[in-house]
Amino acid sequence: MAPQPSPPPPPTPDAKFVPKKQVSLVEIRRSASVLSQFPIQDGTEANVLVIYVGGTIGMKKVDGVYIPVRDYMGEVIRTLPMLYDAEYAKEIGLDKEELNSFVLPISKGRRVFFYLKEYETLKDSSNVNVNDWLEMVENIRENYRLYDGFVIIHGTDTMAYTASALSFALENLGKPVILTGSQVPLSELRSDGRDNFLGAVYIAGHYVIPEVTLYFNNKLYRGNRCVKISSESFRAFDSPNLAPLLTMAVDITVNWSSIFRMNTLAAFRVNTNMTRNVGLLRLFPSITAETVRAFLQPPMEGIVLQTYGAGNCPDDRRDIIAEIQTAADRGMIILNCTQCSSGGVSASYQTGKVLLDAGVIPGSDITPEAALSKLSYILGQPNFSLEEKRRQLKRNLRGEISVSTATGRTFTFEDSEFIRAVVDTLRIGSSKEVQAVSETLFPPLLCAAARNGDLNAIKYMQETGANLTGHDYDGRTALHLAASEGHTEVVRFLLENGCSIYARDRFGNTPFMDSIRNRKLDTIEIIKQCGGHLINESPFELAVLLCSAAATNDVTGLQAYHMAGVDMMCTDYSGNTALHVAAINNQLEAIQYLLESHVIPANKPNGEGFTAAELAAQHGHQKTASLIKELTDKLKEKIPSGSFKLNGGPNRST
Numbered sequence: 001m002a003p004q005p006s007p008p009p010p011p012t013p014d015a016k017f018v019p020k021k022q023v024s025l026v027e028i029r030r031s032a033s034v035l036s037q038f039p040i041q042d043g044t045e046a047n048v049l050v051i052y053v054g055g056t057i058g059m060k061k062v063d064g065v066y067i068p069v070r071d072y073m074g075e076v077i078r079t080l081p082m083l084y085d086a087e088y089a090k091e092i093g094l095d096k097e098e099l100n101s102f103v104l105p106i107s108k109g110r111r112v113f114f115y116l117k118e119y120e121t122l123k124d125s126s127n128v129n130v131n132d133w134l135e136m137v138e139n140i141r142e143n144y145r146l147y148d149g150f151v152i153i154h155g156t157d158t159m160a161y162t163a164s165a166l167s168f169a170l171e172n173l174g175k176p177v178i179l180t181g182s183q184v185p186l187s188e189l190r191s192d193g194r195d196n197f198l199g200a201v202y203i204a205g206h207y208v209i210p211e212v213t214l215y216f217n218n219k220l221y222r223g224n225r226c227v228k229i230s231s232e233s234f235r236a237f238d239s240p241n242l243a244p245l246l247t248m249a250v251d252i253t254v255n256w257s258s259i260f261r262m263n264t265l266a267a268f269r270v271n272t273n274m275t276r277n278v279g280l281l282r283l284f285p286s287i288t289a290e291t292v293r294a295f296l297q298p299p300m301e302g303i304v305l306q307t308y309g310a311g312n313c314p315d316d317r318r319d320i321i322a323e324i325q326t327a328a329d330r331g332m333i334i335l336n337c338t339q340c341s342s343g344g345v346s347a348s349y350q351t352g353k354v355l356l357d358a359g360v361i362p363g364s365d366i367t368p369e370a371a372l373s374k375l376s377y378i379l380g381q382p383n384f385s386l387e388e389k390r391r392q393l394k395r396n397l398r399g400e401i402s403v404s405t406a407t408g409r410t411f412t413f414e415d416s417e418f419i420r421a422v423v424d425t426l427r428i429g430s431s432k433e434v435q436a437v438s439e440t441l442f443p444p445l446l447c448a449a450a451r452n453g454d455l456n457a458i459k460y461m462q463e464t465g466a467n468l469t470g471h472d473y474d475g476r477t478a479l480h481l482a483a484s485e486g487h488t489e490v491v492r493f494l495l496e497n498g499c500s501i502y503a504r505d506r507f508g509n510t511p512f513m514d515s516i517r518n519r520k521l522d523t524i525e526i527i528k529q530c531g532g533h534l535i536n537e538s539p540f541e542l543a544v545l546l547c548s549a550a551a552t553n554d555v556t557g558l559q560a561y562h563m564a565g566v567d568m569m570c571t572d573y574s575g576n577t578a579l580h581v582a583a584i585n586n587q588l589e590a591i592q593y594l595l596e597s598h599v600i601p602a603n604k605p606n607g608e609g610f611t612a613a614e615l616a617a618q619h620g621h622q623k624t625a626s627l628i629k630e631l632t633d634k635l636k637e638k639i640p641s642g643s644f645k646l647n648g649g650p651n652r653s654t
């Protein structure tokens with residue numbers, strides 16, 4: 001075989017390279033004079049810190065091989081419109097290279113800004129070690145309050161290890177930490193990096209999934225459930241024992257009931273006590289006792305024992321079992337993890353029970369990567385006794401294992417035993433009292449499920465006897481929530497099961513009004529088909545809502561009111577219709593919609609006798625005044641005679 005060319009020398013530090021002064025995006029945006037006029041507004045903006053550790057995603061081909069190159073990631077991002085809204089960045093002064101700050105195109109009415117913090121030494125993840133983990137943890141700690149979420153750009157080879165380690169080191173996490181990378185560099189034509197990078201930053205800026213997760217190939221996995229399964233496929237990772245937490249497709253589907261949430265009031269903190277004296281011993285047929293003994297010697301403190309099937313070892317190899325027993329007796333912690341890619345450990349077989357009897361701790365369905373991190377984290381805690389370490393290893397700390405009930409099934413929200421378990425806990429005996437508990441508990445549960453669009457959970461609760469029309473302490477019903485969120489499938493199901501579109505909550509809102517306020521046009525249509533209409537909303541209140549929609553160019557809002565049958569000619573306290581207000585505020589799209597839908601005649605005077613065109617001119621919007629006249633003339637040509645009474649306004653919709 002021809003001699004292989006010697007690998008290129010590692011990239012020497014570039015003399016001119018000066019590490020960027022690391023400031024947070026928030027500080028940048030608050031300090032930059034241009035930006036001060038764009039105050040950070042809650043809800044419509046999000047800030048994400050992107051920590052760039054290395055990996056293929058940011059690599060550049062140099063002399064025929066890929067190597068990480070400083071500043072290259074930022075250069076490439078600036079060329080990708082899906083990752084960087086250059087025009088808006090320029091408009092607000094965020095386009096300076098030294099700012100290392102970027103902004104996604106607007107999405108769901110929100111701007112996601114991200115600050116790229118590039119490590120001084122960008123690594124192929126094969127070189128990532130505990131010290132790098134500690135640096136990532138520290139970076140998150142020092143920036144925790146400044147950002148809505150965190151993305152770590154990392155090589156794929158050891159990404160699952162890093163994700164597992166961080167999941168334990170970041171305690172009481174309340175914000176998303178998402179790892180991602182790619183199989184093909186971002187700059188290459190067919191890179192998977194663009195979608196992976198965009199998806200991770202998008203999710204971090206739009207969803208509060210308070211876990212360490214891993215985003216790859218349109219799926220968001222719990223980080224400590226992942227394994228790398230391919231060195232070539234874009235589907236490089238799998239989570240064999242837990243379904244993805246989120247799937248990115250035409251719609252974004254979040255499996256909210258799977259999200260792991262800390263049940264503590266303790267604040268976020270980092271815990272970097274992690275011992276390195278751990279290892280993984282994979283059993284194989286005819287392994288010698290000498291090998292096992294050598295592996296279990298100090299300074300080893302704990303090992304992951306990778307066993308066959310459901311956690312089995314050869315029970316006829318008394319020599320091996322004796323070595324394991326001896327090590328366990330002297331305080332070695334041994335965690336049983338299956339070699340199978342899915343499923344977990346159980347003491348169902350004698351060949352598994354012998355390990356349990358020898359003091360090996362069953363690891364449930366934990367992955368090898370997570371098992372090593374969990375061991376390292378627990379054995380690193382200075383205040384844990386041996387017993388406490390053993391106890392903690394059996395616990396589900398960060399969702400790294402499936403919690404099984406006595407029957408071996410995993411507890412889920414949809415499980416009808418949920419209510420029975422609550423009833424048992426409250427030690428309520430009589431059916432009357434059980435009924436009282438159900439009437440109290442089911443409505444908020446139904447509302448929660450409806451808000452998440454979780455139709456299966458609603459059906460489960462219906463089968464358990466829940467009254468779908470029940471309301472919670474605020475008078476809110478499941479239909480209110482489903483209508484507010486626009487979950488049309490749930491709305492249909494609830495309507496087909498007798499839920500009322502006229503139910504009013506304590507604020508006087510009906511599901512119909514909720515669908516209008518939230519601009520859920522499909523839901524408005526469904527409720528209208530069921531005869532839904534506005535009942536007691538005062539024309540004045542509706543006029544104010546219409547005019548504020550016009551003033552803010554909220555065309556969808558105008559459509560929603562129009563679809564709902566609101567009298568679009570209603571006027572506010574100064575006799576202005578939505579068209580007058582749109583003209584005063586120079587909102588061209590709103591004007592166009594109102595004129596083209598023939599809901600308000602252009603020549604209708606407001607309370608002071610001025611038409612929309614006159615008001616536009618009075619407020620210095622000459623072009624808008626001309627547009628109104630042009631549109632009106634054009635539309636007049638199209639209007640069939642008799643269908644529009646200029647002085648009396650449109651045919652009134654019922």
Ligand SMILES: NC(=O)C[C@H](N)C(=O)O
Nearest residue numbers: 055056124125155156157
């Ligand atoms: N796709 C990748 O990122 C592989 C690369 N060797 C790494 O792990 O850094």
